[in-house]
Amino acid sequence: MxxxxxxxxxxxxxxxxxxxxxxxxxxxAVFEEHLRWQRLLEAEPVDFLSRHGTERLAYSRQILADFLGTARDNLVYVTNGTVGLNIVANSLKLGPGDELLTTDHEHGGIDRLFRFSAEKSGFKLVHCPIPVPLTTQEDMLDCFLSSVTDNTRAILISHLSSPSSIVFPVKQICNFAKSRGIMTIVDGSHVPGQLELDLEDIDADFYVGILHKWVCAPKGCAFLYARPQMQCYLDPLVVSWGWEPKVPGPSRFVEFHEWQGSRDISSFLSVPAALDFWSARxxxxxxxxxxxxxxxxxxxxxxxxxxxxxxxxxxxxxxxxxxxxxxxxxxxxxxxxxxxxxxxxxxxxxxxxxxxxxxxxxxxxxxxxxxxxxxxxxxxxxxxxxxxxxxx
Incomplete structure (x- = not known):
């Protein structure tokens, strides 16, 4: 082989x-494109970030959105999956008596994030054990969804588990949750570039994917997707100009989360080159x-x-x-x-x-x-x- x-x-x-x-x-080739963007940044930082940053990011997000099966302004770039999920976790309006259901297959850092959020806000984080070896997806779904109660307000599930590398049937879980009015948060860190991914087909409320893994973009490159009807529930993790923009744009979701102060956006702008690398093969x-x-x-x-x-x-x-x-x-x-x-x-x-x-x-x-x-x-x-x- x-x-x-x-x-x-x-x-x-x-x-x-x-x-x-x-x-x-x-x-x-993608690394060289990343360096090209960094050189442009250093040649004229104000032009690069303040005058052309928004339009260049919009173009890159459009290329990414086409790849992921969604609209451009349903996505914002973040530096890693942890940041994207922190945005969601910090925006949850859950409290005592509410439950967030997850599994025992979640990434350790993300499990810590939601345990921290639960301790701070008072909701209950419920870990449903998914025993291995698994048999069928139907059995897995029966096991997981049997833990849903009348108090379940949100579900956090990995699309492809980091500790066990198992692909979970997230589309079916999201469909079930929607029928019960339950919010869905999908950690898809390992999925873009490794599995076929159509965000609107899965129809999660929030989906986070990393691009410096299997898409092979430069380090510090991931995305947060939010279903249009759910974007208004996400508070900015870093409050900056986008909270009260001088000239409002078409998407409050993008304005709230895209500009986080001075940072190097060249990895985000290199995503089209990464997708081109693979599409040429x-x-x-x-x-x-x-x-x-x-x-x-x-x-x-x-x-x-x-x-x-x-x-x-x-x-x-x-x-x-x-x-x-x-x-x-x-x-x-x-x-x-x-x-x-x-x-x-x-x-x-x-x-x-x-x-x-x-x-x-x-x-x-x-x-x-x-x-x-x-x-x-x-x-x-x-x-x-x-x-x-x-x-x-």
């Missing part, structure tokens, strides 16, 4: 990089090849250690990123360190539901030799760890 785009990226060739899901990696074919390689890698790890995967092999459950359980008792932190510093492999090793797992991300710069190096290192390192534990 080979995709053949390694030369298009700036990654250190001495490192086997299987951790694209952490921060992404930017192609050389066989992006659907590349994604499928990466998905196949990720699934084959997961199968090999599970076979090696006799562990049970989190979900069936069927394609609705996964993308280019997948998790494989490791043997019970594996010290995930020690294994992570040894893989990186002894074997030159950067891959996510952590715990999910208190059990160790490896999360393998596959992007267009990877080939099967990267997976073979990981498999060899995992077998050797886990065996050595067991020997060390026995000797002690």
């Amino acid at each position: 080979a995709i053949g785009l390694a030369e298009e990226f700036l990654l250190d060739p001495t490192i086997t990089y299987l951790n694209h899901g952490a921060y992404g990696a930017t192609p050389r 066989d992006w659907p074919g590349i994604r499928q090849a990466c998905r196949d390689m990720a699934m084959a890698a997961r199968q090999e790890v599970c076979k090696m250690f006799g562990t049970e995967p989190y979900h069936p092999d069927s394609p609705e459950w996964h993308g280019q990123i997948t998790c494989a359980p490791l043997p019970a008792g594996t010290d995930a932190n020690d294994l992570l360190h040894r893989l990186r510093h002894e074997d030159g492999i950067d891959v996510s090793v952590d715990y999910f539901a208190n059990n160790p797992r490896v999360r393998i991300s596959v992007q267009a710069y990877n080939d099967w030799s990267d997976i073979e190096r990981l498999l060899d290192a995992l077998e050797r390192q886990v065996k050595h760890a067991h020997s060390r534990a026995t000797a002690q």
Whole structure:
């Protein structure tokens, strides 16, 4: 299995990089476009930001909106998914007696955000356990939606879970929630560029996606989507000129959230170049090849250690990123360190539901030799760890 785009990226060739899901990696051509925008910024900062920033951002948002299946002014750029979800969390009008339903598969930083919000505002954050291994999407939906009560006012759900890499049926969840008058907040950090995404088809009230991951835009680039009827509920996280603009524009949502004072917007302006990079190649074919390689890698790890995967092999459950359980008792932190510093492999090793797992991300710069190096290192390192534990 080979995709053949390694030369298009700036990654250190001495490192086997299987951790694209952490921060992404930017192609050389997109990085050069990012530098071009930064040079224009430095050549005339006032022209760049004050005189042309709004129109350039609007153009970039239009290109992004076309890609995501929505209107331009339903989107604002933010620097990362955490910022986008902070805007939503800080705008929630929930209090004592209200419940926000989520899962035990959410990103740790986002879980902390909503626990903080719950403690501050007095609402109840309800974690519905989604046990693995999963069987069917219908069973998952039955499990999750059975936790909805008369007090459920909002749902927070990952589209593709960061800790477990499972793709959840968010469209069905949003449809159910709408029928009950429940607000929906979707953390789609890993989805843009990795899975097909049509925001208006999913029809969440709020959706956050990161662009410096699988779209491979420069770092510090994400978006917040808000359904038009829900935009008025979002307060600005940073109050600035957009709260009382000198000349009101067509979208209060954009005005409230786009201008946050002085900041480098060049990563946002580079999004069209990132989308052009992929559209000039066989992006659907590349994604499928990466998905196949990720699934084959997961199968090999599970076979090696006799562990049970989190979900069936069927394609609705996964993308280019997948998790494989490791043997019970594996010290995930020690294994992570040894893989990186002894074997030159950067891959996510952590715990999910208190059990160790490896999360393998596959992007267009990877080939099967990267997976073979990981498999060899995992077998050797886990065996050595067991020997060390026995000797002690």
